Amino acid sequence: MTSDPVRLGVAGLGRAFMLTLPAFQADPRVRLVAAAAPREESRTAFEAEFGGTGHATVEALAADPQVEAIYVATPHQMHADHVIASLEGGKHVLVDKPISVSIEDADRMVAASRKTGCHLIVGPSHSFDAPVALARQMIESGEFGNLRMVQAFNYTDFLYRPRRPEELRTEEGGGVLFSQGIHQIDMVRLLCGGQASQVFAMTGAWDPERPTEGAYSALVNFEGGAFATLTYSGYAHFDSDIWMDNIGELGAAKNAADYGRARAALVGLDADSEARLKTTRTFGQGALPAHATRHEHFGPVIALCDRADLRLTPGGVEVFGDTERRFVEAPVGPVPRKEVVDALFDAVRLDRAPAQTGAWGLASLEVCHAILTSAESGTPVALTRQCGPT
Ligand SMILES: NC(=O)c1ccc[n+]([C@@H]2O[C@H](COP(=O)([O-])OP(=O)(O)OC[C@H]3O[C@@H](n4cnc5c(N)ncnc54)[C@H](O)[C@@H]3O)[C@@H](O)[C@H]2O)c1
Incomplete structure (x- = not known):
């Protein structure tokens, strides 16, 4: 249903996730259902707090049928691999800024979004x-x-x-x-x-x-x-x-x-x-x-x-x-960052892209x-x- 919460997975439970978490928690349009994190303590902490599944790899997260969209909040240099794996798993993606470090990686990410028909949003940014x-x-x-x-x-x-x-x-x-x-x-x-x-x-x-x-x-x-x-x-x-x-x-x-x-x-x-x-x-x-x-x-x-x-x-x-x-x-x-949830929800439920698409993120990276x-x-x-x- 168009009013159902977006079932969100998170790749990378670091600082960026901590800063965006209050917006996810405060908003009934999002439900945290899974995460990927290399450290077991982080996965256990996630499962204890949200009751979802903690995966050891982003590839496993991307294959999780419970997940509709993935917030990629791993370090910059991993964005391309994690975003492309998520898109190829059929998930919409919110990737934290910057889209990537190299323009070539950003190009591959934008191409993967076009090929899979899944949205790629770059944010939160100010x-x-x-x-x-x-x-x-x-x-x-x-x-x-x-x-x-x-x-x-x-x-x-x-x-x-x-x-x-x-x-x-x-x-x-x-x-x-x-x-x-x-x-x-x-x-x-x-x-x-x-x-x-x-x-x-x-x-x-x-x-x-x-x-x-x-x-x-x-x-x-x-x-x-x-x-x-x-x-x-x-x-x-x-x-x-x-x-x-x-x-x-x-x-x-x-x-x-x-x-x-x-x-x-x-x-x-x-x-x-x-x-x-x-x-x-x-x-x-x-x-x-x-x-x-x-x-x-x-x-x-x-x-x-x-x-x-x-x-x-x-x-x-x-x-x-x-x-x-x-x-x-x-x-x-x-709480702050409601606008980021607006963008995610509109993309996943209404197929409406925000200003901050992959192509936009690539242009800012340029x-x-x-x-x-x-x-x-x-x-x-x-x-x-x-x-x-x-
Ligand atoms: N929008 C914002 O306000 C904001 C703030 C901080 C960081 N960021 C962005 O978020 C990204 C992460 O930065 P950070 O400061 O949170 O770094 P961080 O080191 O605090 O967090 C990165 C997390 O990714 C995890 N990770 C590493 N490899 C992984 C893998 N293979 N699979 C899954 N998880 C993995 C690490 O364990 C760590 O928890 C950067 O691109 C940064 O620009 C955005």
Whole structure:
């Protein structure tokens, strides 16, 4: 029946699953029925909490007839194999961002989705956040004239959160571009219509102990004439959430006493101890995220149109018009990421694709690579794989 909950399997019970779990638990449109995890403790913890089946491999999960759709939340470099196995098992797929590390892998994933007729959704990314969707609607309504320019920036301590070694190696998808830049690119592409044409960028790899890109600034132009600047630093001491009403990325109020905690926790740790510290944030070991009172966000974003400038906030969009200033609220639900469940449910039950399809995820990944290539070459990079939202 079209109102039946989607029977969802999960591949990878790590940090990403912990962050999306509250949305699955709060929403009657989803039922967690199975998971795949290499560690037995995780499988047992999953079965104890949800009563489904814990499989040792993604292939077994993909063959489970109880499962209709699979959330792939394994590390980036495994996405292609896990997504293709799931699609070939006849399951719809929600794969966490980025779609993959290489464009070739993303191409194979998009082809597998087309061949099997199963939906491929790339998310959650912050392009799903309600204030982004609201700003997009406002821009598309034409009320404020043409969109001319978007500025997105974010200063975090991302590079000093606990990492596995490959998360600090760019060629394996490490650094801020594939994990963080992809959020900003997805948001900005959605606001600007998706069809980016060219990127000019610089990157920074400033800490020899963590030898990957931790910062970038990029100038991107779009078909239709708008251009955008995207700036991110994962080395920051200044925290740009101060400019987001002191609400953190996950929608919860920030506690001033947590200042400096990420760097302090790494002091004296070798790579193995750091990787172990990361697992303390996963399912069966870590706590769920703090209660969110506002929407998730990815730092300050301002969209400038002919007759108004739109500032995205964790509560909605502040409109600075010619003669009036007003706030348009995006109503906050009981937990974040409802929009991701909307996308999953609509795809599986109504055969309706969201903006963030596989082809969309591939186009955002192309911008990530273009930022790295432009920074290395010192020249602008033309984009050839872009698309608009469906
Ligand atoms: N959207 C978000 O807010 C968000 C947040 C964090 C991570 N992510 C994304 O989620 C993905 C995972 O990142 P993470 O930080 O959760 O990593 P993580 O290491 O915390 O979790 C990955 C999980 O995958 C499991 N795994 C490894 N190999 C597996 C296999 N063969 N089969 C099944 N499970 C396997 C690991 O045991 C681990 O539990 C990344 O692509 C990352 O970009 C998204």
